[in-house]
Amino acid sequence: MTGKDEAELSRLMQAAIAGDEKAYADFLRRTAALVRGFIRRKIVQGGVDPEDVVQETLLAIHVKRHTWRQDLPVLPWVYAIARFKLIDAFRRRGRRIEIEIDEIAETFAEPEAETVSERDINRVLDGLPPAQRSVVSSVSVEGRSIGETAAKFGISETAVRVSLHRGLAAIAKRFGAKQFGRAK
Amino acid sequence: MRTDDLIKALDADARSTAMPLGSAWWAGAGAATLIAAVVFWLAIGPRTDIATAIYTARFVAKFVFTMALAVSAFALIRALSTPGASTSRLAAWMIAAPLLVVIAVVLELLSVPAADWGRRLVGSNMLICLTFIPLIGIGPLAVFLAVLRYGAPTRAVLAGSVAGLLAGGLAANFYAAHCFDDSPLFVATWYTIAIAILAALGALGARLFVRW
Numbered sequence: 203m204t205g206k207d208e209a210e211l212s213r214l215m216q217a218a219i220a221g222d223e224k225a226y227a228d229f230l231r232r233t234a235a236l237v238r239g240f241i242r243r244k245i246v247q248g249g250v251d252p253e254d255v256v257q258e259t260l261l262a263i264h265v266k267r268h269t270w271r272q273d274l275p276v277l278p279w280v281y282a283i284a285r286f287k288l289i290d291a292f293r294r295r296g297r298r299i300e301i302e303i304d305e306i307a308e309t310f311a312e313p314e315a316e317t318v319s320e321r322d323i324n325r326v327l328d329g330l331p332p333a334q335r336s337v338v339s340s341v342s343v344e345g346r347s348i349g350e351t352a353a354k355f356g357i358s359e360t361a362v363r364v365s366l367h368r369g370l371a372a373i374a375k376r377f378g379a380k381q382f383g384r385a386k
Numbered sequence: 387m388r389t390d391d392l393i394k395a396l397d398a399d400a401r402s403t404a405m406p407l408g409s410a411w412w413a414g415a416g417a418a419t420l421i422a423a424v425v426f427w428l429a430i431g432p433r434t435d436i437a438t439a440i441y442t443a444r445f446v447a448k449f450v451f452t453m454a455l456a457v458s459a460f461a462l463i464r465a466l467s468t469p470g471a472s473t474s475r476l477a478a479w480m481i482a483a484p485l486l487v488v489i490a491v492v493l494e495l496l497s498v499p500a501a502d503w504g505r506r507l508v509g510s511n512m513l514i515c516l517t518f519i520p521l522i523g524i525g526p527l528a529v530f531l532a533v534l535r536y537g538a539p540t541r542a543v544l545a546g547s548v549a550g551l552l553a554g555g556l557a558a559n560f561y562a563a564h565c566f567d568d569s570p571l572f573v574a575t576w577y578t579i580a581i582a583i584l585a586a587l588g589a590l591g592a593r594l595f596v597r598w
Binding site for chain 1: 387388389390391392393394395396397398399400401402404405406407408410467468469470471536537538540597598
């Protein structure tokens with residue numbers, strides 16, 4: 203983490219909140235890499251897949267982005283959410299973990315690794331109402347735009363946006379629950 | 387789902403119409419004050435001699451205590467609901483209200499004969515105090531817990547207890563206008579217990595309902 207990261211990410215997030223989707227994609231990709239480096243360094247014993255925590259953190263950042271105050275630096279906000287989600291991941295698995303705050307400065311961005319393991323998010327996704335699930339899958343895994351998704355399902359773009367928004371909020375909420383059922 | 391795929395979905399949902407948390411806190415404070423005011427007027431209302439009471443130091447001091455508590459708790463809870471915000475200096479300000487009460491208690495003990503201490507401490511209203519401060523504060527507490535849920539507190543139970551202190555400070559601020567017991571000895575004892583009840587309810591409520 204450097205001052206340059208901070209300035210750049212703050213600028214991107216401000217643009218994103220103002221409605222710039224390109225800036226938001228840049229922000230999320232760079233933030234994901236930083237959070238991944240942070241989480242991987244913190245998880246020394248097994249039991250928790252770092253990428254699951256990265257995804258939970260990104261979802262929390264997304265649904266809680268109104269809690270970032272634009273006059274404050276964005277990285278402490280990002281890392282506080284990542285730390286919270288990491289502790290939560292361990293707690294859900296009945297483990298305790300101590301996390302030091304001041305090691306953040308040594309975090310480096312890391313790329314996503316190929317993995318064969320089933321993601322937590324897929325299990326949660328499977329538990330969504332069908333309309334939300336198919337829209338979220340279409341926009342994410344299948345890589346369609348909002349317009350293409352609307353055409354595929356024969357519904358309006360507004361309906362796609364609403365389903366996507368509700369679906370993502372529901373996934374984040376499931377992650378926040380005390381236990382998210384592995385079966386769901 | 388790969389993380390890159392997730393990012394595509396988040397990005398497609400970029401448009402945010404959510405109210406900034408800072409504004410939500412002010413809206414919540416407004417709603418909570420309104421609820422407290424309505425319950426206060428319907429349930430008890432101000433004391434009949436309030437026009438003369440406002441010229442006595444002990445009566446006015448009650449509002450200084452309750453305002454100090456409400457203001458410091460409001461500043462702290464806003465930081466506690468924002469990830470990464472520094473809270474230590476704001477937490478230190480929470481000492482202001484108890485400190486003012488302690489000073490007032492010492493002044494009271496110095497200025498009132500010891501024979502009167504017990505009567506002033508017990509007062510005539512302690513059950514009303516213990517009933518109506520929580521009753522006026524419970525609605526505001528629900529509002530503050532809802533705003534906490536909207537925010538992102540990384541220490542939910544702590545934030546919930548501060549929500550209780552905030553609701554308690556607000557409720558006590560109204561209740562003080564009703565109560566005839568103005569002695570700091572009464573305030574330090576019964577207001578504190580009543581507000582502690584709300585703080586405990588806030589911690590419990592946050593533990594049960596504030597997840598993200």
